[in-house]
Amino acid sequence: MRIDITDRDRAFREEVRAFIRDRLPQDVRDKVRDGSLLTRDDVVDWMRAVSERGWMCPNWPEAAGGPGWTPSQRFIFEEESCLACAPGPVPFGPQMVGPVLLAFGTEEQKARHLPGILSSGTIWCQGYSEPNSGSDLASLACRAVRDGDHYIVNGRKIWTTNADWADWCFALVRTDSSGKKQDGISVLLIDMSLPGVTVRPIERFSRMSDFNEVIFEDVRVPVSERIYDEGKGWTCAKYLLGHERSGTAGVGLCRQRLDRLEEIDDGRDPEFSRRIAETGAALEDLRWSYLRMVAAKEADDEIGPEASLLKIRGTEIQQDVMELLMEAQGYFAHPFIERALARGWNEPPVGPSEAAGATAFYFDWRKASIYGGSNEIQRNIIAKAVLGL
Amino acid sequence: MRIDITDRDRAFREEVRAFIRDRLPQDVRDKVRDGSLLTRDDVVDWMRAVSERGWMCPNWPEAAGGPGWTPSQRFIFEEESCLACAPGPVPFGPQMVGPVLLAFGTEEQKARHLPGILSSGTIWCQGYSEPNSGSDLASLACRAVRDGDHYIVNGRKIWTTNADWADWCFALVRTDSSGKKQDGISVLLIDMSLPGVTVRPIERFSRMSDFNEVIFEDVRVPVSERIYDEGKGWTCAKYLLGHERSGTAGVGLCRQRLDRLEEIDDGRDPEFSRRIAETGAALEDLRWSYLRMVAAKEADDEIGPEASLLKIRGTEIQQDVMELLMEAQGYFAHPFIERALARGWNEPPVGPSEAAGATAFYFDWRKASIYGGSNEIQRNIIAKAVLGL
Amino acid sequence: MDFDYSEDQQLLQESVQRFVRENYSFEARRQLVATEQGYSDAHWRQFAELGWLGIPFPEEHGGLGMSGVETMVVMEAIGSGLVAEPYLSTVVMGGGAVAAAGSEEQKAEILPAVAEGKCKLAFAFAERQARYNLQDVEMRADAANGGYRLSGMKSVVFGAPTADRFVVSARTAGGLRDADGITLFLVDKEAAGLSVRGYPTADGLRAGEVTLDNTPGDALGEVDGGLPTIEEVVDRAIAAVSAEAVGLMGTLNDMTLEYLKTREQFGQPIGRFQVLQHRMVDMFIAHEEAKSMAMMAAMRIDEEDADARKKAMSAAKVQIGKSARFVGQQSIQLHGGIGMTDEYAAGHYFKRLTMIDRSFGDNDYHLRRYAAL
């Protein structure tokens, strides 16, 4: 057991910093720092720059197009990206669909879909939740009925992040209703440009909007886009949920926001400084838990129920950080000029520059403990899988 | 709705203060203030003084020997008693057995037992929990088998507070095992001096000891000591649990301890001062909740599930106060000279005078969220009775 | 002690609750706050007709001469329906300042107009650098030609866009953050050099930045001695929003409990899961604790001893804030995805609760004040 910061890691960190410095536009960086809304172009242009460098899919095996990084390098890249206020990628392709394709896809499917993910030419979303299937995901009802070489898909997906930006959707559908609810679920890759696919944004009370409703009406999806066996989709779904939960637990994002908080804090309220420190210590703990449980593992090690722990603590700390940032604004937490968060608004801000988005982000981040399996569901998973309760 | 501090209340408060000043021995007051252990005589002598004044049973109707106080007066008496560091009475007689006798007892039973409670000539304990019946109280197994004019009682009661001091025990026993577990429970009043009654102290890890195990071996209890109908004891038990939970939620005790904390606090650690203030504000809230839910009610109003709320918040705040008092000692939370808590120890203390007991009290007070129906059970009660969940 | 409403208080409560029931469906409220003005003139006229705009003012000035308890009754109902009219800024704060510090002439001129719904007020006390410190006043007022001229800026003035008159705190003597040397002024919205930059607030209400540039103002109350009035007015606001928060939490808890009983997952209502039951119990407890403190605040806001009043209001603000935060956050959590949407009411109640917590001093501020008194 030892900390092992090699010269190679140091050099790599410099390389990442230089890359971001050279390639990340200043206006995008400013938006991320101030919490303004990003456009699809802001995000996708940056993803393409990362792809060009060959760094889009750090968790993939080198043979599949991954960069062949050590665990430390993967962590360094993520940390530096956050600290430099780079946009987070749309994660569904590189972090979710890719690994599932690598594990369960046919050679044809891999050949068809992996290149687009690696190049960021294709943006993905994930069709999981439905109006009546939230925590109880396996009760999903979206139907896919076989018709020759196609499935005819009908149903509604909800809370679909980035569906309005996406080219393809990784969807769980029901191909059989006769048995146990987990059986009879299949995975389909659905081209979002097919006839019958409708995307409707769902406004959040935070007035930020990347949730969508996706409606499938008689959408004809080729059978060749089914991953793994018919009725075995739950296996893929569980595999993917593990990958989704692991993420980076938001360590870099929180560190960047806490750095900003420390800048803002004038020390006039010692209790506020103490709470920043308290959150900093908790984040340090999360960082080491992440290093211990994820980063120190090899790329193909399975992440177990520890992922649930990181999801719980990660989202709790993220929410604490967002709350501190809002509280730091004092009365300037009140003004909310929706247009001020969008591109092209150039009136002088009301209050400090970070105040414009702080409250909306606080509100919005309440989603973090709900989505990707609510924190209550994560605790159920640990109770069962780790503690045997 | 109005605050209504009448001259009569002011005069009453003075009267209570004068009474305590005149009658409470200084050494007993010091022990309570420093958290030293009290002897049976310390407590019972004080109870007798209060009884002589006619104030032992403030919640009883005047006709039954209560002092005929208004709700404000009851509250004032309790508050002043705590603030003056008077010992709390052994509550089982005046607060529990008395009300149950008044509600369910025969005239003979009242005539036999109420005078001893009013005069504090008889001290009571409560035989409820058993080794296998904690939260699930109704599963109790202690058997009472009818034999002519007697029941023959066999079984074990556990966590029986003050059993070592008590003359009588108010016990739940099983008279029938054939039906639903709540049916078949009866209430017996058991003379602790009867043959076959054994009391064994249970040491707590805090090294304070007023828990006991009570063992009944072929104890012959006259049938005339059964309260209410055979098999209807659960009705009395539920009635009594309500009364037990209401108490005073420890408002006066916490106020007295917080006053001490404010004296100790030198302000060098602003965060510590802040936590004292935070607990003070929470206590103020509890005090008003108590006034609103209990003290403002007439003596014979039934206290509903609000009692669970007061029990939950009361014990949480008590535990916070005990923890602050321990933390205030810094390194002097460590020394633990068990003899220093008992009468007759006269070596110089290690550290500040209140340090000797602060840690033991912190440890000991963890019981508060367990006994009298754990706080988890109280939440179940509110969920069911108030929220209909 | 008496925690029951008098007959008059009950009638008032029924009347305000009826108004909310009949006018403040969530959909109606959404449409209202989406308008430019953000509230309804018709509602305001109705408030005037029902006498609510004169509740705390003396009868000789067109008011009802009622106590903090009646204000609590109104504010709780306002909270329960997320009412958007500027009652707090006009009646409680602006009107409270005039009633507390105004000369007989000023009271006679302004309070009846407020009570009749003809004049709206805003209390402009906060400044950008001040955070929650009421003594941190940079707005200057200079004596000129027997009057005063004010210059400076006030931030996040609730109700500013539609206020007819402003009560403005300014420094007439002393240094930054001195307790002495602050004076309150009445400033007309049409006064020279006054400009308002209005905006919506995160909870859908309206506020604004108020800039004064050599603007004439009439002193309200003692020159150099305005701080005690500011403190009193802010304390009145605390008592009022405490009651409002109780109303908000009441609706939010009802909504959440209903959701727990009807939303099914894993083949049963989610309210069958013990973890969610206990969470709901803690939300119930938080609401009950808030009620106790709102009642305490209502009964003690008219207290003469300013230190006792301040300590009581600080305790109330701290406890209300804790309850509001917990109930707000957990109501969203228990609703899951639907709770995050704009078309569902819960998020809007959560937003107003959050903004109350961000007003008139936060938890840290009031714990310090509580500890110091």
Added chain:
Amino acid sequence: MDFDYSEDQQLLQESVQRFVRENYSFEARRQLVATEQGYSDAHWRQFAELGWLGIPFPEEHGGLGMSGVETMVVMEAIGSGLVAEPYLSTVVMGGGAVAAAGSEEQKAEILPAVAEGKCKLAFAFAERQARYNLQDVEMRADAANGGYRLSGMKSVVFGAPTADRFVVSARTAGGLRDADGITLFLVDKEAAGLSVRGYPTADGLRAGEVTLDNTPGDALGEVDGGLPTIEEVVDRAIAAVSAEAVGLMGTLNDMTLEYLKTREQFGQPIGRFQVLQHRMVDMFIAHEEAKSMAMMAAMRIDEEDADARKKAMSAAKVQIGKSARFVGQQSIQLHGGIGMTDEYAAGHYFKRLTMIDRSFGDNDYHLRRYAAL
């Protein structure tokens, strides 16, 4: 980064765990701490034979020259069995001070004796008025006849009753709470004017008040420059008790989980109740978080940059303290009445966890230090 134990570290771990398994049943521990001395000389000899008493010392002074990780391995096992021998006071703290600041002569004299089990040490740094402030030193040391004479009192000195030598901090220059002017001294237990008032601590261990009255002492390390060594030693203690706390929490969680699975109420194991399941999950998380910080502390305690080390140890202490408090309190709560009894082990683990939280700076202290660095 590498979070796996080396082969040697694994062997060490197995050896300490075996010792605990074979010698530290809860009943054996109860009897041991009830004796006058409170621990076993035989165990101490065994520690010496197995090399554990020399783990952090240089090989040339009879030690094993190992890092913070090996100390972690030993301390975690010590925690898991509530081991009562004064390893922390002698090896980590007293030995740590000599190794950090001693002259070659002092090291050669003392460290081999410690490693062989022939000499026990105690680190006397805390004073009554000081709370957790390491600079608040009133103990005086005056130069006299080419040496020093110490007078004053040290409070709550862990391991004092059976220490052979004391490392004592005293003021040789500067005013109360000055960083400069503090010097460490070696003082023999037989030295004139030294007296120890020993007592048990709340966790069943032993400590004492140490009074010096014109007592001769040898300077250890730089005169007037002792503070950095004190800070280093206290940081080493923090890393050590962090590992100990992880061991304590591990046993406590195992015990509680087992209880949840076996205790039946309402016709089923209480571990079937979701509220208790989630509580246990949070205890599991608290333990895992503590593990992460204990490992971090072990890997960073030997860091050369003192500020970075201090900041890291403060973060560890804060997080370990939070975890310890939660796991300790909740393990008692979940056990119910049985958890309150003296004959059940849980309370004793809770007590030790609580006392760790009360040592070497509490949460407030370390958050301030963390924020300031």
